Amino acid sequence: MKYSFLILYFIIAxxxxxxxxxxxxxxxxxxxxxxxxxxxxxxxxxxxxxxxxLLSTSSVKGEQYFAYNAIPALSKSDKILLGAYxxxxxxxxxxxxxxxxxxxxxxxxxxxxxxDKSWAILGTVGRQExxxxxxxxxxxxxxxxxxxxxxxxxxxxxxxxxxxxxxxDDPNHYMFIRNxxxxxxxxxxxNVEYSYLAENxxxxxxxxxxxxxxxYLRNDENGLAFNGSLKFDKSKLGLSLFHGTNARQxxxxxxxxGIGTFTKQFFLMSELDFQAVxxxxxxxHTNGTVMSHRLNYEVxxxxxxxxxxxxxxxxxxxxxxxxxxxxxxxxxxxxPHFEITGAVQREARIANSSKDTLYWLMGQLYL
Amino acid sequence: MKTLIxxxxxxxSSPLFASVAQFDLIKDKxxxxxxxxxxxxxxxxxxxxxxxxxxxxxxNNSLSGNIIVALNDFDTDLDTRNEHMKExxxxxxxxxxxxxxxxxxxxxxxxxxxxxxNRIDKFPIEGILVLHGKEKKISCLTDxxxxxxxxxxxxxxxxxxxxxxxxxxxFAGITIEDEIVxxxxxxxxxxxx
Numbered sequence: 318m319k320y321s322f323l324i325l326y327f328i329i330a331x332x333x334x335x336x337x338x339x340x341x342x343x344x345x346x347x348x349x350x351x352x353x354x355x356x357x358x359x360x361x362x363x364x365x366x367x368x369x370x371l372l373s374t375s376s377v378k379g380e381q382y383f384a385y386n387a388i389p390a391l392s393k394s395d396k397i398l399l400g401a402y403x404x405x406x407x408x409x410x411x412x413x414x415x416x417x418x419x420x421x422x423x424x425x426x427x428x429x430x431x432x433d434k435s436w437a438i439l440g441t442v443g444r445q446e447x448x449x450x451x452x453x454x455x456x457x458x459x460x461x462x463x464x465x466x467x468x469x470x471x472x473x474x475x476x477x478x479x480x481x482x483x484x485x486d487d488p489n490h491y492m493f494i495r496n497x498x499x500x501x502x503x504x505x506x507x508n509v510e511y512s513y514l515a516e517n518x519x520x521x522x523x524x525x526x527x528x529x530x531x532x533y534l535r536n537d538e539n540g541l542a543f544n545g546s547l548k549f550d551k552s553k554l555g556l557s558l559f560h561g562t563n564a565r566q567x568x569x570x571x572x573x574x575g576i577g578t579f580t581k582q583f584f585l586m587s588e589l590d591f592q593a594v595x596x597x598x599x600x601x602h603t604n605g606t607v608m609s610h611r612l613n614y615e616v617x618x619x620x621x622x623x624x625x626x627x628x629x630x631x632x633x634x635x636x637x638x639x640x641x642x643x644x645x646x647x648x649x650x651x652x653p654h655f656e657i658t659g660a661v662q663r664e665a666r667i668a669n670s671s672k673d674t675l676y677w678l679m680g681q682l683y684l
Numbered sequence: 685m686k687t688l689i690x691x692x693x694x695x696x697s698s699p700l701f702a703s704v705a706q707f708d709l710i711k712d713k714x715x716x717x718x719x720x721x722x723x724x725x726x727x728x729x730x731x732x733x734x735x736x737x738x739x740x741x742x743x744n745n746s747l748s749g750n751i752i753v754a755l756n757d758f759d760t761d762l763d764t765r766n767e768h769m770k771e772x773x774x775x776x777x778x779x780x781x782x783x784x785x786x787x788x789x790x791x792x793x794x795x796x797x798x799x800x801x802n803r804i805d806k807f808p809i810e811g812i813l814v815l816h817g818k819e820k821k822i823s824c825l826t827d828x829x830x831x832x833x834x835x836x837x838x839x840x841x842x843x844x845x846x847x848x849x850x851x852x853x854x855f856a857g858i859t860i861e862d863e864i865v866x867x868x869x870x871x872x873x874x875x876x877x
Contacts, residue, residue: 342761348725362856370762395857470723516726
C-alpha cells in the first residue's frame with residue numbers, strides 16, 4: 318500500500334497542459350495557443366489572450382502575459398516565448414483498509430522558446446520528482462526540448478523530446494486512456510513528428526525511439542503513432558493508431574475519440590481504445606479496452622464542473638483487470654495563470670467488488 | 685377567360701411587380717457576418733452580430749437601395765481583438781468610418797424573376813461598397829424571395845482589405861489574410877401588413 322501514492326501521482330499528474338476542448342470555441346488546431354503543433358507547453362501570445370478572455374473568470378488588462386507583463390518587451394513578444402510551471406497535488410484515498418493523505422509537488426519547470434516564422438526551438442529545465450515508495454527526491458532534468466520546422470502553413474516537422482500525439486491528448490492523466498496505456502507522466506520520448514494541419518483536418522505521424530538520456534524516463538518503447546482528426550463545426554472526431562515494442566512485449570493500439578460540442582458551455586470528451594499485447598517471452602496475447610468519458614458544463618466563465626466515467630479492461634480473459642471509475646469534479650480558472658482542478662472518484666474493481674474513493678485537488682500556477 | 689384567371693392569380697401571389705415597392709430591412713432579422721483567416725495556425729475568425737439596415741426598392745424589374753451595417757456591432761468573441769479591429773484597423777472613431785454601406789443602383793433582375801415567383805437564386809448583383817472611406821465595386825451572389833409584403837434573402841461576397849486602405853490586421857502573433865468573406869441574410873417588409 319505504501320506505493321499507492323506513487324501510483325496516484327502518476328495517475329493524476331498533468332504535465333503538458335493542453336486544452337483540446339478549445340475546439341468548442343472554434344479553435345481546432347493546437348497551434349492557435351501553443352507553439353507545439355500537438356499542443357501543450359509554451360503558449361503563444363494568442364494563447365495567452367485566450368487564457369484571459371475565454372478561460373478565466375476574471376482578469377485585468379495585461380495580466381495574461383508572461384510574469385504579469387513585468388518585462389513588456391519579453392512578456393508580450395511573439396518571438397521569445399517564456400513560461401514557468403509549478404503544480405501541486407493534495408490527494409486522499411479511502412477504502413476498507415487504508416485512509417491516506419498526501420501532498421505532492423508534481424512539477425516545477427521553466428520553459429523558453431524562440432519562435433521564428435519557419436522554425437522554432439524550445440527547451441525546459443526543471444525538477445523531476447523521483448519516488449521510491451514514500452521517499453522522494455528532486456532530480457534536475459529537461460522534460461522536453463525540440464526543434465520545429467514549418468515547411469508551409471500546413472506542414473511541420475518536429476525533432477526532439479516530447480510527448481507523442483495519441484488520442485484526445487488530454488493532459489489529465491487520471492483518465493484511464495492516459496495512465497492505463499502508459500501515456501502518462503514522464504513518458505516523453507525522443508521522436509520525429511510530421512504534422513499536417515488544415516482548417517478542418519489535422520494529422521500527426523510520430524516515429525518514437527526509446528533513446529534514454531535519463532534513467533527516470535518511463536518510456537521504453539520504439540514505435541510509430543498516428544493521430545488524426547476531422548472538424549465538424551465545433552466538434553472533433555479522431556482516429557489514433559500506435560505500434561510499439563520494447564524488450565518484453567509488442568503492442569498495437571487503435572482508438573476512436575471525439576469532442577462533442579453541444580453548446581459552447583456543454584461538451585463531451587470521449588475516447589475508446591483497443592489494445593493488443595504480445596508478450597515476447599511466452600508469445601501469449603492479451604487483448605483489452607480502455608475508455609474515458611468526461612461530460613462538462615461551464616456554469617460560468619472559468620467554472621467547469623464535470624462528470625467522468627472511465628473503464629479499463631485490459632485483459633479480456635482476466636476479470637480482475639476490469640476497473641470502473643465514476644467521478645464528479647470541477648475545473649476552475651479563476652484568473653490567468655491559475656488552474657485548480659478537484660474531483661471525487663469512486664473506483665470499483667468488478668471481479669471482487671472492492672471499492673476505493675479518491676479525493677484529489679490539484680493547483681497550478683504558470684507564469 | 686383562362687388568361688384572366690391566371691393573370692389574377694399571379695397578381696395575388698406577386699402583387700409587387702405591377703408597380704414599385706420599397707422594403708425596409710429589419711435589423712434584428714438581418715444578420716451580417718464576416719469570416720477571416722489568420723496565420724499561423726489557420727485560424728478562422730468570425731465577426732458576428734452585425735446587422736443590416738437600410739432599404740431595398742424594386743421598380744418593375746430593377747433593384748436599387750442601400751444596405752447599411754454599423755461596424756461597431758461586430759463581435760469576434762475576444763474583447764481585445766474587437767478593440768483592435770475597431771480602433772486600430774477599421775478606425776470606426778473617424779467620421780463616416782463607423783459603417784459600411786452597400787449601394788445598389790438600378791440592377792436589372794432576370795427577366796423570369798416574376799415568373800419564378802419573385803425569386804432569384806445565386807444571382808450576381810453588382811454594387812458599390814463604401815468602407816473605411818473608400819469605394820469599391822463588388823459583385824454579390826444573392827438569393828432573393830418576395831412573398832406578399834415580405835422580402836427574404838441572403839448574399840455573400842469577398843473583399844480585400846487592401847482595396848479599402850485597411851492595414852492588414854495582426855493581433856497577438858496572428859496575421860489576418862487580406863481576403864475576407866462576408867455573409868449576410870436580410871429580411872425586409874413594406875410595412876403594409
